[in-house]
Amino acid sequence: MMKILHVCCSSRGQFSESCRISRKIIELLRAKEPSSVLTNRVIGGGAIAHIDASYASALGATESSFAEAFPMGSMSRSEELIQELERSDYVVIGTPMHNFTVPSALKAWIDHVVRVRRTFDSTTEGYVGRLRDRPVFVAVSSGGRYSGERARQPDFLTPYLRAILGVIGLNDLTVFSIEGTALGRDAVVEARIKTDQALEEYFRHLPVRPHCSGDVFP
Numbered sequence: 001m002m003k004i005l006h007v008c009c010s011s012r013g014q015f016s017e018s019c020r021i022s023r024k025i026i027e028l029l030r031a032k033e034p035s036s037v038l039t040n041r042v043i044g045g046g047a048i049a050h051i052d053a054s055y056a057s058a059l060g061a062t063e064s065s066f067a068e069a070f071p072m073g074s075m076s077r078s079e080e081l082i083q084e085l086e087r088s089d090y091v092v093i094g095t096p097m098h099n100f101t102v103p104s105a106l107k108a109w110i111d112h113v114v115r116v117r118r119t120f121d122s123t124t125e126g127y128v129g130r131l132r133d134r135p136v137f138v139a140v141s142s143g144g145r146y147s148g149e150r151a152r153q154p155d156f157l158t159p160y161l162r163a164i165l166g167v168i169g170l171n172d173l174t175v176f177s178i179e180g181t182a183l184g185r186d187a188v189v190e191a192r193i194k195t196d197q198a199l200e201e202y203f204r205h206l207p208v209r210p211h212c213s214g215d216v217f218p
């Protein structure tokens, strides 16, 4: 049975544009694979605390520590979030752009799931991810435009997400965006139509995934 993890990063709840798109992505995925199970992980609005001192010390150390052997506090929360990620076949992240990059809520989630000796190893060759690769869909909402000819600001969000998720082994990222939500009603309507068309077009051609986490690989 296919498992979808939905990570919703906006603090605006049901009014969130990014979560509207991520929910649409989930709808389209489920239309392809109706037997899927959904896990909703809401991280916006301070739902995930910043990391604590013990976690920061453990990750800064060269060797495994007591905190990793007997997880409590942020280490325990990290374990919970990582296991949720490991169980998923698809990850769908809905996130606003804040100050040219990911919002602090998403950064807090990343700080919990990108963990040395657990989701990646640091070797002389560089970082080696430990997670099985799987499709990750990212829905970005931004007040202004950050891509295309009409962009008026830099984008530190999408290259950052690609780089950091790549560290833990998640390299299969597909990004959809709704840009210009602060540019007036007409711009929002135009952006919604454009995004919805891009989604429909993409999912029309997406093949049903041959293997899910419950499958046995040879």
Ligand SMILES: Cc1cc2nc3c(=O)[nH]c(=O)nc-3n(C[C@H](O)[C@H](O)[C@H](O)COP(=O)(O)O)c2cc1C
Binding pocket: 010, 011, 012, 015, 016, 017, 018, 019, 095, 096, 097, 098, 099, 100, 101, 141, 142, 143, 144, 145, 153, 181, 182
């Ligand atoms: C703290 C903060 C910082 C923001 N920074 C940016 C930014 O750098 N660029 C941009 O285009 N929009 C920025 N915005 C606007 C949001 O990206 C925009 O309102 C977005 O549609 C919100 O998505 P949501 O509806 O999913 O919360 C910012 C909003 C907030 C609250």
